[in-house]
Every structure is written in structure tokens, then in C-alpha cells.
Amino acid sequence: MRIQTIRKYFNLFILTLLFHTSIPAYAGKVVVAKGVSDIQDGKMAQAYKVALANAKRGAIEQAVGTIIESRTLVENFQMVSDQVFTSASGRLKSFQILEEGKTEDNLYQVTIQAEADVDGLIQQVDSFQKALKWQKKPRITVIIDDFSVEKDSISAEQVRNYLIDNLQDDKFPVYDLAPDTKLRGGFVIHLNVAKQQDESEYQGMKLTSNALAINARLTRADDQKILATASGAKTLPGASSSRSSRKAAKKIVKSIWQELRKELTQAWENEQYAARSMGLFIEDLESHQQAKDVVQAIKQTLAGVKSIELVSYDKGLAEFQLNYRGWPEQFVDELHSSVFSQRHFSSKVQRLAGNQLTIKIQ
Incomplete structure (x- = not known):
């Protein structure tokens, strides 16, 4: 299949987040993703191969999409993301096909459940950044x-x-x-x-x-x-x-x-690549339940977060303690990434001092 055709139909690629399961960092992250491909000249085997590759790419994007977006300069985003996604299968600890077959739209669809090597993927993104001379200056x-x-x-x-x-x-x-x-x-x-x-x-x-x-x-x-x-x-x-x-x-x-x-x-x-302990404070939350929802949103989506817990909630102010792979600015960038904000919430930085970050949900 020609590259142009693959790129054209990759726009049909569907990412459906069925669930996220947070498990210990050494075990990776388990996600479910779908991939599709057009069927050309009745070549089902080729369509299956492309759909499977797209499903793997989708699994990687779900696992570390915020990292790829937040740690990459705009002009190098496509280069880095393509490099990471191209080697996606090498960063999936395991995967199994849940469903496959032809759709009513004459497309071939593959649904997989995969376990992504999050630590390995983050290291890979960081190595590409270094190779591309990426450097965000520290405050x-x-x-x-x-x-x-x-x-x-x-x-x-x-x-x-x-x-x-x-x-x-x-x-x-x-x-x-x-x-x-x-x-x-x-x-x-x-x-x-x-x-x-x-x-x-x-x-x-x-x-x-x-x-x-x-x-x-x-x-x-x-x-x-x-x-x-x-x-x-x-x-x-x-x-x-x-x-x-x-x-x-x-x-x-x-x-x-x-x-x-x-x-x-x-x-x-x-x-900027080392794991560190960080304090996160969120102002003007409506309830204790909303603070708990924040924990789940961050666990599910922010790839750089190894662990997070709600320490306290009092009169709208919630305090969280988290372990994060990277620098505080990178955590802020992940929070502001479209991958996170579109799924959960947008936020504004109120204060960032050392490893203490205060935000307000917008």
C-alpha cells in the first residue's frame, strides 16, 4: 500500500478509550484501542496488518500521549511522535486482539488490549529530544x-x-x-x-x-x-x-x-528526566468528590505521573502528593496538553515554586 494512501486513511483511525487501569510502574499501563484501515482490492491480510499497526499506535498514544505532546517543541512534534509511534510494537509489553473484522463501511477494524512500557517510552521520547537538541531553559x-x-x-x-x-x-x-x-x-x-x-x-x-x-x-x-x-x-x-x-x-x-x-x-x-516528589494544590474545588476525580484523571492520562494521592481537602483547597518523572514545568505542560484538557479539564497556574505547584481548574 502506498504511503500516501496509508496517511490518507490514517485520518480515519479511531481512538476509543474503553478503560484505563493504573498498575505499578514496572508493569506498564493497560489500555484498549481500536485501529482501522481501508480494504483495497479485497486484500484483507494487508488491511488487517495496517489496522493492527494503527491500534498499536493508538495504545501508545493513550499511554504516553501527554508526554509526547508536552515534551516536544512544536516544530519537532511530528518528527518525534512519528519516531515513537513507528517503534510502538517494541514498547508494548504484550497485547491481545479482542475483536477484528470488516465493518459496514468496508473498513477493517482491529481492537486490542495492550500493556505499554511507559518508562521505556518516556526514555525514548527524551532520547529523541536530546538528539534534536531540544532544551527548555530552567527558571x-x-x-x-x-x-x-x-x-x-x-x-x-x-x-x-x-x-x-x-x-x-x-x-x-x-x-x-x-x-x-x-x-x-x-x-x-x-x-x-x-x-x-x-x-x-x-x-x-x-x-x-x-x-x-x-x-x-x-x-x-x-x-x-x-x-x-x-x-x-x-x-x-x-x-x-x-x-x-x-x-x-x-x-x-x-x-x-x-x-x-x-x-x-x-x-x-x-x-528534568529524574523522578521527583511534588506537591500539587488545587484551589476552588467544589467538593471532596471532585478532588478524588482529579486523582483518577491524572492517574489515567498523565504518563509522567508514577503515583498520586489526595493528602487533604478543606474548604475548596485540595493537596495532592505525587511522584513525577520529570521537571515541574513538564508536569504543567502535560496538564495543559490537549490530550489531557480535552478529556478532563483545563487549568491555570497560580504559583510554581520549586516542587510546589498551585493551580485552579477553569
Whole structure:
């Protein structure tokens, strides 16, 4: 059968979700899916083969459709999804045919029950992303320690601004750490700034030198684990302390950022695929039953979620604890994927700080 014909009739491909069964991560996810194909020139065997392939593709889409959509850039979505779906049979632990045969519309239909290797599929999607140079930048917060602010708030804020400029030049999103900030850094860069001016005499001349030292510490926002450190110092002559410190700050910050950037990129690449514990809060729910329904919706559809439980519900606010394969931003993207929102609900982020996410159902 020609590729064009297969693609044409793949639009007839029907995905019917009969049920989802959440079972332990090592056992995969069990789904039921249907696939159809046109029957050309009475070739039933060929039609059966195509319908079965479409059913397998449907099973994969049900199992990890949100992952494929949420973790793929728009321009690369088709490339990644095609690669994953093409090797679908290799990621089905097992399948059995529930029903097959010719329909009244002269199509061949195959219904299967399949167990999908969710962990393996997620790893496969992630590997394609890496191969395609996919990288979504992590959120960064830059803060200055209290000692630096007390000693010289102007110089300290100057250093912070220079670092933010470097971050934004490299397309890293930067957020404040204020209590009312809806989005806060997934990583935090802590700065310590020390400035000193010394005067001396040489052959009757008065000499002034300005020393600036900057220490930086990169940590995760959720648990404050130190991932990297960098420091730099510079002494410049000049009677103008502010002018010399600005010049020194630019050079030191540039050097520090080049050093931290390598560690940050590596930490981001490693941790965005690791399983982590996350807290999810949903505001303005109508009932305790609605909170329970949220658990079932997430269990059934979000492939990255290994486990989720309702911790508490009180006056419309529900707290959930979940174990998620990936970074919090990826969980948000899965929630916002069309696969999830069309089946269950749309939501709006109220706050994302470290591994704590608060949303409101729309």
C-alpha cells in the first residue's frame, strides 16, 4: 500500500478509550484501542496488518500521549511522535486482539488490549529530544545575601543586575523570589558581594585601589542542594569607586556565569528526566468528590505521573502528593496538553515554586 494512501486513511483511525487501569510502574499501563484501515482490492491480510499497526499506535498514544505532546517543541512534534509511534510494537509489553473484522463501511477494524512500557517510552521520547537538541531553559532566581545588602546595597544590586543580563542574553527565564510571585526559580543563584577601597602613597602621590570580590552558589530551589560554586575578585586603580566597581563587576560576573552555566546546564539535563516528589494544590474545588476525580484523571492520562494521592481537602483547597518523572514545568505542560484538557479539564497556574505547584481548574 502506498504511503500516501496509508496517511490518507490514517485520518480515519479511531481512538476509543474503553478503560484505563493504573498498575505499578514496572508493569506498564493497560489500555484498549481500536485501529482501522481501508480494504483495497479485497486484500484483507494487508488491511488487517495496517489496522493492527494503527491500534498499536493508538495504545501508545493513550499511554504516553501527554508526554509526547508536552515534551516536544512544536516544530519537532511530528518528527518525534512519528519516531515513537513507528517503534510502538517494541514498547508494548504484550497485547491481545479482542475483536477484528470488516465493518459496514468496508473498513477493517482491529481492537486490542495492550500493556505499554511507559518508562521505556518516556526514555525514548527524551532520547529523541536530546538528539534534536531540544532544551527548555530552567527558571532561575538570583538573590543577594543580607550581609552584602547591608554593607553596600548599590554595588550588590549592580552585580545582581549584571548577572541577570547574562542570564537573559542566554535566554534563561529569570524570576524574583518574592512571596507573591506566581513563578519562582527552579534553580537559585545566591550572591555574596564584598567591596573595599584602599588608599596608599607612592613617591608623594596618593594612590587609590578598588577591590571587588563576588562569590556565587547555585542551588536547587526545592531543597537548597548545592550544585556548584564560583567566585572571582578584581582590583582596579581609580579615584572613582563606583566606576571601578562597575567595570570590575562586569568582568567578574561574566567569568562566574561562564563557569556556572556549564554546571547549570548539566544539572538541568540530568534532573528534568529524574523522578521527583511534588506537591500539587488545587484551589476552588467544589467538593471532596471532585478532588478524588482529579486523582483518577491524572492517574489515567498523565504518563509522567508514577503515583498520586489526595493528602487533604478543606474548604475548596485540595493537596495532592505525587511522584513525577520529570521537571515541574513538564508536569504543567502535560496538564495543559490537549490530550489531557480535552478529556478532563483545563487549568491555570497560580504559583510554581520549586516542587510546589498551585493551580485552579477553569
